[in-house]
Amino acid sequence: MSSNSRYSNPGPSSPRVAKAFWATLKRDLKIAIRHRGELANPLIFFLLVITMVPLGVSPSPKTLALLAPGMLWVVALLATLLSLDALFRSDFDDGTLEQLLLSPQSSYINVMAKVFVHWLTTGVPLTLVAPLLGVMMSLPEAGYIPLLLSLLLGTGSLSLIGAIGAALTVSLRKGGLLLSLIVMPLYVPVLIFGASGVRAAIEGFAYNTQLAVLGSFLALAIIAAPLAIAGALKMSVNN
Amino acid sequence: MAWQWFHRLGSPKWFYEKTTAWMPWLLSISLLIIISVSIWALGFAPMDAKQGNSYRIMYLHVPTSIVAMAAYYVMAIAGGIGIIWKMKLSNMVMKVAAPIGAVLTALALFTGAVWGKPTWGTYWVWDARITSVLILLFLYLGVIALQEAFSDQEMADKASAILSLVGTVNIPIIYKSVDWWFTLHQPASIKMTSSSIASEMLYPLLAMIIGFYLFFTWALLSATRSEILQREIKTKWVKQALLQKA
Amino acid sequence: MQFRFDSFAEFLSMAGHGPYVWACYFAAVLALGYIILAPISRRKSIQTQLLRQEKIAEQQLAMQNNDRNA
Numbered sequence: 326m327s328s329n330s331r332y333s334n335p336g337p338s339s340p341r342v343a344k345a346f347w348a349t350l351k352r353d354l355k356i357a358i359r360h361r362g363e364l365a366n367p368l369i370f371f372l373l374v375i376t377m378v379p380l381g382v383s384p385s386p387k388t389l390a391l392l393a394p395g396m397l398w399v400v401a402l403l404a405t406l407l408s409l410d411a412l413f414r415s416d417f418d419d420g421t422l423e424q425l426l427l428s429p430q431s432s433y434i435n436v437m438a439k440v441f442v443h444w445l446t447t448g449v450p451l452t453l454v455a456p457l458l459g460v461m462m463s464l465p466e467a468g469y470i471p472l473l474l475s476l477l478l479g480t481g482s483l484s485l486i487g488a489i490g491a492a493l494t495v496s497l498r499k500g501g502l503l504l505s506l507i508v509m510p511l512y513v514p515v516l517i518f519g520a521s522g523v524r525a526a527i528e529g530f531a532y533n534t535q536l537a538v539l540g541s542f543l544a545l546a547i548i549a550a551p552l553a554i555a556g557a558l559k560m561s562v563n564n
Numbered sequence: 565m566a567w568q569w570f571h572r573l574g575s576p577k578w579f580y581e582k583t584t585a586w587m588p589w590l591l592s593i594s595l596l597i598i599i600s601v602s603i604w605a606l607g608f609a610p611m612d613a614k615q616g617n618s619y620r621i622m623y624l625h626v627p628t629s630i631v632a633m634a635a636y637y638v639m640a641i642a643g644g645i646g647i648i649w650k651m652k653l654s655n656m657v658m659k660v661a662a663p664i665g666a667v668l669t670a671l672a673l674f675t676g677a678v679w680g681k682p683t684w685g686t687y688w689v690w691d692a693r694i695t696s697v698l699i700l701l702f703l704y705l706g707v708i709a710l711q712e713a714f715s716d717q718e719m720a721d722k723a724s725a726i727l728s729l730v731g732t733v734n735i736p737i738i739y740k741s742v743d744w745w746f747t748l749h750q751p752a753s754i755k756m757t758s759s760s761i762a763s764e765m766l767y768p769l770l771a772m773i774i775g776f777y778l779f780f781t782w783a784l785l786s787a788t789r790s791e792i793l794q795r796e797i798k799t800k801w802v803k804q805a806l807l808q809k810a
Numbered sequence: 811m812q813f814r815f816d817s818f819a820e821f822l823s824m825a826g827h828g829p830y831v832w833a834c835y836f837a838a839v840l841a842l843g844y845i846i847l848a849p850i851s852r853r854k855s856i857q858t859q860l861l862r863q864e865k866i867a868e869q870q871l872a873m874q875n876n877d878r879n880a
Contacts, residue, residue: 489730493723497713507706507727510699511734514741521748542737553730556647560722591846598842602835607813607821617824621834628838664845671841675834682827783845790849793856806857807864 345430349438356415357446363411367404367447368454374400375458386463393462394472394523401451401476402512405483408447409508410501412439412491413558422495423562432555437547440488440554448480464527471526471536478539479519485543485550486511492557515542574651576792577801583785590782597775601768609765618682623769625675627776629697632672633735635665635780636700639707640732643725653788655721656795658728659711660787664780666704673697692746696739703731717795 357364378396379389416422416439425435455476456469464472490508494500522535605623612619639661646655676694677687688694707724714720796802815821822828 489726493710493727494713496719500713503709503713506702506709510702510706510738511730513699514734514737517741517745521745549733553726557723557726560719560726602838606831606835607815609814611814617827618830620824620827620831624834624838660849663848667841667845671837674837678830678834678837682830779842779845783849786846786849787852790852790856793853797856797860803860803864806860 342430342434345428346434346438349425349435350442353439353442354445357442364446364450367408368450370407371400371404371451371454372458374403375461378462389463390465390527393459393464394468394527395520396462397455397458397464397472398476398479398516398520398523401455401480402483402509402516404451405447405480405487406505406508406512408443409487409491410494410504412443412488413495413561417495417561422558426555426559426562432558433551436488436551436554436558440484440551443488444481444484448484449477452476452480464523467529468523468527471523471532474536475519475522475532475539478536478543479515482515482539482542482546483512485546485554486515489550489553489557492554492561495558496561515539518542574649574653576653576656576796577799579653580789580792580805583789587782587786587789590778590785594775594778594782597771598779601772601775604768605772609768612765615683618679621675621679623772625672625679626769627773628668628672628675629693630773631776631780632665632668632697632700634777635661635668635784636703636728636735637732638784639665640725640728643721643728646721647725647729652795653792655725656788656791657784658725659721660791661784662704662707662711662724662728664783664787666701666708668780669697669701669704673701690746692743695746696742699738699742700735703735707731 375396378392382388382392413422416425426432428435452473455472456464459469459472487504487508489511490504491500493507494504497503518535518538522532522539525532525535601623605620609620609623611617639658642654642658642661645651646658673694676697680689680691680694681687707728710727711720711724714723793802793806815824822832824831
């Protein structure tokens with residue numbers, strides 16, 4: 326059974342929302358696993374930029390510890406940004422995207438599944454690698470758990486917000502730089518609360534406020550972003 | 565019948581002909597207000613006890629910041645109307661609002677930075693308000709860049725409408741976040757004193773804000789009219805309107 | 811309502827704050843001037859564009875007529 330037949334019309338009587346979600350999810354995960362090399366790219370970028378920091382600023386642990394929370398967050402954000410351009414690209418080129426939007430399931434579900442896979446393949450790996458890079462940046466011990474938690478929550482919002490930009494620029498040949506330009510200002514709140522949560526923990530304060538705010542950003546993004554993404558994809562596909 | 569004006573608004577021709585008479589009035593009234601308040605602010609306003617003469621910049625900085633912000637909402641609302649009702653005119657308003665808003669935001673940023681030098685001793689301070697205005701400028705530049713990137717006008721309109729609507733949802737969040745971030749990092753030396761403003765200084769400021777709003781209205785209408793001419797150049801009435809004057 | 815400066819030179823210098831204040835007002839003149847002039851110059855360019863098109867259309871029409879006459 327080819328993966329495409331999963332999109333066949335299940336009939337108007339069966340909404341099969343969960344099934345549609347899983348079908349898209351499985352298909353995208355399969356594709357992502359087939360292109361393992363590309364999966365590693367954001368991580369390598371993350372590692373590379375973090376390596377540049379001591380070379381460019383100072384290798385002294387004190388300075389690095391001061392920079393660590395913000396630097397790790399900024400670079401994780403940039404790594405996500407770089408991975409976004411490919412989010413809808415191949416599906417747009419081979420026409421899958423059009424099929425997906427024409428399918429009887431609500432495009433909200435399909436879009437959610439695609440973005441979820443993006444998060445699983447970039448946000449989660451970045452989060453898991455971050456503590457390792459925290460060691461290289463001499464991140465104080467108290468910072469690791471909040472770094473993990475804030476990135477786990479924050480990268481979800483980053484994927485969702487970024488997907489809006491990716492959907493808007495997918496039909497443009499040279500969308501990459503433009504994508505960063507339009508998405509980065511929207512990332513400001515996530516960055517502020519993510520980095521400050523880690524900093525607060527290092528300085529010995531409670532960081533649950535920041536995590537709660539990140540969680541509410543994620544909730545808002547889950548509700549609203551897929552609508553904008555679906556609208557933008559329809560715009561890109563229709564011409 | 566009550567909605568007739570709304571449907572008429574969808575007609576670029578009706579809009580163009582209707583606004584022709586207003587244009588000179590709007591421009592001259594707004595410039596009259598802006599110039600006369602400027603003269604008052606430069607020469608006749610009392611000197612501020614704390615900031616000295618540099619506070620005369622406030623009469624430019626505050627109105628431009630307010631109108632620059634409002635322009636974003638005008639742009640987003642126009643974009644929303646364009647998406648929902650597929651109104652041609654509304655898309656044109658959205659398109660031309662972006663560059664005007666960007667210029668006003670840049671002016672707000674410039675005056676804010678220059679005002680910072682005599683008051684804080686440095687041109688750039690990561691103050692909450694200046695940072696928010698900077699991000700607003702980025703949002704404008706994003707919309708303009710997106711608008712430019714599409715060769716198809718209809719796609720460009722839809723894309724920038726979606727982006728500006730997303731931006732509108734984000735702006736309050738960005739402002740609150742930046743505010744919160746600033747209270748966290750605020751160095752004690754540059755606390756903003758929000759002392760109550762004397763009425764002698766307040767009324768001219770309000771007049772200036774009205775003047776800038778009128779000016780923005782004129783600019784928006786004027787740019788929309790040019791956009792109409794460009795997009796409707798194939799129609800008979802545009803040809804007539806343009807060739808008559810030539 | 812009274813002029814707050816004793817001399818014109820003082821008005822220009824504004825007790826040391828002059829350059830900042832004047833720079834801001836100058837920038838405002840530039841920005842507003844740009845906003846005012848941009849649509850007008852755009853209108854002009856649309857006009858010349860249209861005139862050129864009309865001229866080309868007329869020439870083509872004339873050429874067609876010449877062909878027919880010849």
